[in-house]
Amino acid sequence: MTLRAALRAGTKVLTAAGVESPALNAEELVAYTVGRRRLEVxxxxxxxxxxGQIDRLESLLERRARREPLQHVLGTTAFLEHEIRVTRAVLVPRPETECLAREALQLLNRMNVPHPAVLDFGTGSGCLAISIASGFRGSQVHALDLSLPALEVARGNADRNGVADRVQFHQGDGFAALHTATPPGHPRLQFDLIVSNPPYIPTAVIQSLDPEVRDFDPPAALDGGPDGLSFYRRLATEAGGWLKPDGWMAMEFGDDQAPGLTALFTVNNWRDQRMEKDLSGRDRILIVRSPGGS
Ligand SMILES: C[S@@+](CC[C@H](N)C(=O)[O-])C[C@H]1O[C@@H](n2cnc3c(N)ncnc32)[C@H](O)[C@@H]1O
Known part of the structure; x- marks a missing residue:
């Protein structure tokens, strides 16, 4: 079978299964099977x-046709210039989140703090923590998550991207994860910047999502409570205590959540609020400054 025939057959299988962008997916799977880049194919x-390659390709196409995400089938995905391993323990990093990583790096560059302390709240695969540790070499990055299996993946990703010595991982429920990192009698950690892409899908909406998301991303990475805003309420009320007086927080959020978030962070006295858009021009990132500053 030629590569041309394999691409045609693969595209047909994936089209029949309702996969979005079937030709592109077939190209990726054929390229992976023969160990070449897509363009080379x-x-x-x-x-x-x-x-042997035909057998392997058939089994990869079957998995994708069952709507397993392409990134799971390939085992990795790209996040900015980093290769991130993904398993069912972690959310597949999204392109929108690359915008949050870029905003975070811009904030750090403007801060003029040589060794800023940064927290990634809900790190998942570690994509944000890793891109910050790698993009701002002086930063000291902490990353927390409720999920131990996710933290194992994130640690492996920090290692494979050469920043394992500059990211500390903590397991626990929200900021409680950091209490064990602060021995009694020591001052609590204080961050210059907190970043978060928290779970923000309203619970009732999860069932209507594409199978790739609904059946393969971890439920705890998606579920933002009845209105999707549960984690922002926790951030709005608790994060100020973990920030330095003039520290910043940058968060990703979902469609239609901007008005609710503006109200929430205003009521809780966060300063200098601004929104940034994603690549499709939708409000996607909220940046706020600590309520406790000058
Ligand atoms: C939307 S995912 C984001 C993952 C990653 N930061 C990214 O952007 O791809 C949210 C993450 O928050 C974690 N999480 C959920 N509930 C949590 C909690 N109560 N405390 C800490 N982390 C939590 C999930 O396990 C998941 O890894």
Whole structure:
């Protein structure tokens, strides 16, 4: 079978299964099977797959046709310039979250603090913590998550991206995860910047999401409570105590959540609120300054 024929057959299988962008998915899976980049496959359409490769491709296509996310089938995804391993323990990092990582790096660059302390609240695969530790070399990054299996993946990702020595991981429910990091009698950690892409899907909406998300992303990474805002309420009321007086917080949020968040952070006296858009032009990131500053 030639690469051309494999691409045609793969696209047909994935189209029938209702996969979005079936041709692109088939190209990725064929490229993975033959150990080449997607563009290289497109330039070598007359090359042949051997019998072992055909078997492997069939099983990858079956998995994708059952709506397992492409990133799970391939085992990794790209986040900015980093390769991030993904398993069912972690949310697949989204392109929107790359915008949050860029905003965080810009905030750090403007702060003029040589060794800023940064917290990633709900780190999942570790994509944000890793891109910050790598993009701002002086930063001291802490990352917390409720899920131990997620933290194992995040630690592995920090290691494979060369920042394991500059990210400390903490397990626990929200900021309580940090209490064990602060021995009694020691001052509590204080951050220059907190970033978070918390769970923000309203509970009742989860069932209507694409199978790739509903059936494969961890429920605890999606569920933001009845109106999707539960974690922002915790951040609005608790995060100020973990920030330095003029510290910043940057959060990703979902469609239609901007008005509710503006009200929530205003009522809780956060300063200098602003929104940033994602690549499709939708309000996606909220940036606020600590209520406790000058
Ligand atoms: C939407 S995911 C974001 C993962 C990653 N930061 C990203 O942007 O791809 C939210 C993360 O918050 C974690 N989480 C959920 N409830 C939590 C809690 N009570 N305390 C700490 N982390 C929690 C989930 O396990 C999940 O990893």
């Amino acid at each position: 497109l330039l070598r359409l007359d090359e042949s797959l051997d019998a």
